[in-house]
Amino acid sequence: MSTSQHDPKLGAPKLDHPQLQAGGGTASSYDSAARIVDRLSPLFTKYLQTIHDELAKQYKLESQEGQHRWLSEEQKCTEDELKLLRGGSVTHFHDYFLSGSANVMKPADPVDESYPISNYFISSSHNTYLTGNQLSSESSTDAYKNVLLRGCRCVEIDVWDGDEPSDSSSDEEEMQKYGAPKVEKKDKVKKEKSGLGLRKRLELRFGRKGASSEDKQQPSSPQQEGDQRVEPWRSSSYTYRAEPRVLHGYTLTKDLPFRAVCATIRDFAFKTSNLPLIVSLEVHTCPEQQEIMVELMNEYWKGLLVDLPLDPSRSSEQINLPTLKELERKILVKVKRSSVKKPVEAVQKPMPNTLQAPAPSLKHTTSAESVASSVTTESEEAVSPDGEKKPEAPKPKVIDTLSKLGIYFGGYHFKGLDAPEAAIPTHVFSLSEKALMEVHETNPAGLFKHNKHFFMRAYPKGLRLNSSNLNPSVFWRAGVQIVALNWQRWDGGMMQNEAMFAGTPGWVLKPEGYRSTSTEATQKTAVVHHNLDLSIEFLAGQDIPLPPSEDDPKDFKPYVKVELHVERHEERNNERIPGDGRTQKGEYKKKTKTQRTTNPDFGREIIKFEGVHGVTEELTFVR
Template sequence: MTTAAKDEKLGAPKLDKPQLQAGGGTASVTSRHQITDALSPLLVQHLRQEYDVLVKKYQLGTKEGLSRWLTEEQQCSAQDAELLADGSFSHFANYFLSGAANVMKPAQPVDESYPLSNYFISSSHNTYLTGNQLSSESSVDAYKNVLLRGCRCVEIDVWDGEELSDSSSDEEAALGNPGASARKEGKSKSGLGIRKRLELKFGRRRASSEEKAKEKETTSAAQDSDKPIQPWRSTSSTMRAEPRVLHGYTLTKEMSFRAVCAAIRDYAFTVSSLPLIVSLEVHTCPEQQEIMVELMNEYWKGMLVDLPLDPSQTSEQASLPTLKDLENKILVKVKRASHAKPAKVEANLSTLQAPAEPLKHTTSAVSVASSATSSDEVPEGEKKPAPKPKVIEALSKLGVYFGSYHFKGLDAPESSIPTHVYSLSEKALMEVHETNPSGLFRHNKHFFMRAYPKGLRLNSSNLNPSVFWRAGVQIVALNWQRWDGGMMQNEAMFAGTPGWVLKPEGYRSTSQEANQKAAIPHHNLDLGIEFLAAQDIPLPPEEDDPKDFKPFIKVELHVEKHEERNAEPIPGNGKSQKGEYKKKTRTYRTTHPDFGREIVKFEGVQGVTEELTFVR
């Protein structure tokens, strides 16, 4: 397994000015990274050559000439002429020291007048992890990092809190209890593995048919009772056990759900006023779910959307509001409750503050088995492990505009609920794209869909997001702790924006276009990029001698394949992050390479859609 220590593209979140770290879009609006203090003699030489050409072509010594060059060639405001003053070479060089000469065109202001489903959203997957999917730390710093980089959809996997133990810290660590310094890997002192210890702790053993019937009867009676669910409390401490955040059935380290709520409260709207989506993966029992509701209401008071904007509507009936309607609001994405007779589980502060009662953990066994996959071995005659625990009504109600449903097909009844959202792995979504591309495209014009990396990406690698954006998927969740092609494309999509980007016109709910092929104009492209020189390229961590450093520039185009728009199987199922067209410059041995005006050319590139094609 690749470890964080050896993987140069994987690392813990940066805490020193994370907004300067590219990936989510905010780096492109940070002025400091667009400014340099001095130009190397090599760059000055190239700029002098360019200046001499422009003086003759545009007469830069005149106000009219400066304005014409700025508007025609630089495609920027004539107001920048003030930086060029009299048009002399010294002012011309100063212009390139400033952020005004940034090669990236400023992003247009976001039109916030459309319903929420008409936007692409900068989104994170397993936000709590700081490294790989099996053994890395969970940290609130990861939430701070992505929120300051422009992320507008974070994910929280929530599990039952452990009973506070009077035993040794080693045993606490082995069981994953709060307060333990670390979780033991592999087996505990008893020699039992994690899954076996969980079975013993929560009683998830092979039960007889009579025991199963009795358990079902007891659970049903508890849900039908008029008595509110009591918070799960420990008998060995005055402190109650509270929900935890971690990647289930792995060696990843945990943190408290309370701490995550606090971090989101503090950083949700630091760099963007547009709504933040909190995607909940709920693995907790009803008692712990009620604590989740209490904590979210406590920490996100005034920001949390807990009712439709039109109070006369239910979540199933409500239409999606416009982006403008939800500025500075937190939206919860959670599974919709499907109880035949919902339990009364509204938060009751007087109950939560009452003296602790004996520990009662009625349905933890269900949550223990919730992450088992269909490929798990099941003894003959036994049913597969139970699914995730049912979401209580109080928690489900918080999914006002993002009610999550299990995907059964685009023609399922819930597919017409305005506020529904489907979450599919990259593999499952590609299968839908192959079997019903027009249906998928039409669905995503009006309703939300979320794509996430498949579970086998253990090193936190990412899918190719542009394939899914071109299918109209709004929420393409990426592992922000990995700097790879997927995150580079995410930076390109959201560069300079507040994390929400309006879809191309043919992708919106107002369009009558029936499929991806017709939704947006396709062009042929001839592209040439000329490289002058570079200065002060930082050495990689493993290098200490500039003479051993051999930089070059690789250019890739990420363009829609003809299979994508013609309803054919996409090569590699969209997994590859590599561009369809690739070229590179010559290699040099220096941190100040002179590229000598080398031109990288792409000619006759077909299928280019300006809004959804990326140069990397």
């Protein structure tokens, strides 16, 4: 699979008005500039004159009654739009189409925040820190800024052990940008008194995975009996300790400080939405660095972080999920918890979703979340860049102080929908797209029932090296709330994400039959299915930007392709879904004739779809 840097669908995060960038849903509501045009070309003006004349005869647009009838019957607008048409002249008709009122997307309904949070679909990002492909791209805080301003409400952070910092002033200045304290020169003598021996410091610099087998059997720091808490490597300055870093492990991707990510999330979490933000942690760090993670999250997210249940008298296994309204402007951590029952010694091998490259004489480690989110029906082996399958490694352990931050989003290893942890109100199962489709095939009724009450997360399989996306609507229709997508790629998956969340604050209430209050037992009966006849008339295109690879408008050949993303009969009837939900292409697709200009004239060409079965208003998309 290609990972070319010239992939036209991949792009570094836009920082110039990212809220106007499609994919996250905010573009349709955040700024009028996303819904209006400054002018119409002579070609468009000609078509509007013709259409006005036709409508004037049909509706008598010169009268206020005729204007009202056209707006309510055909345009589905409100009385407020009447002022744009005024006397119904062609000039005012022209002004109406320049305004946002003529947008094909109707405004989203206000979100009903009274339901428990598992009753919503959530706009979600996968490997949020990456700016390109999964193998060799940069990691950047700009990626977090970009998706948060576009309406994302669930971001992902893969956290690894950091290197011990150098004494260089550039390192110090870089960290101080994110609030690290300044170090006085006289304090440098304290380096030898940091409380850690040379071996421990080397482990932190080069990673615990380099420790000997004997060392790994020893506790990393003194613990009290029955307590997982580890003494943190405290310091008045970051200079004397390694701090966690964020990257895609065992790849060529670049890293960035966990501190910097926390600062960026603090600054942009609630710029475009007041609804809660979920931070999904994949923890690869040693216990000491996990303590630093907790320290930094408490430092940067003070006043925003949910670190105690709304009802502190109940344990994490007993508390119920709060309503969306109760969590406004709050950051929720999703992190691994210990299993309810101790696993037996002979366990099946976990399946990582992290791309793993060879490391001589070292055992590979996978994240706690990767292990927790895997299912053992069919192993998805880790694969190195050269295609060689690699062995898996033991689960890293998440310490209590970090695990306890997963108040309402505790990750558990998926053993089945009847496992004890599947009944815990605050649990989350994370499964790869293929694993989740296997559950859908073998136990669709159980999957649908589970997702009415509890959280589930779907993520792209590890072999999507070019950051391609799964087909999100297949998983939404199975009730999955968190469908994680690669926002740096503009493809069919992100187009559907735009359709789902357009004009919303990133949380969308599920259809009534999908909610915890419903008694509907299956996906097939949860919503009303219709037959659809759809026709779309194309007038013209205007000022279409040339692709980066083109420089001559005469060589540009635009056309419009239309796809319907409709529930397949296999989804409704508990059968294997073709392609396991991987393909983003709609089952129904047609396209216009090809033109040869940046201002194409489609000549009122009509594309029709007739007798389309299985259409649901909330979960069918036109792309």
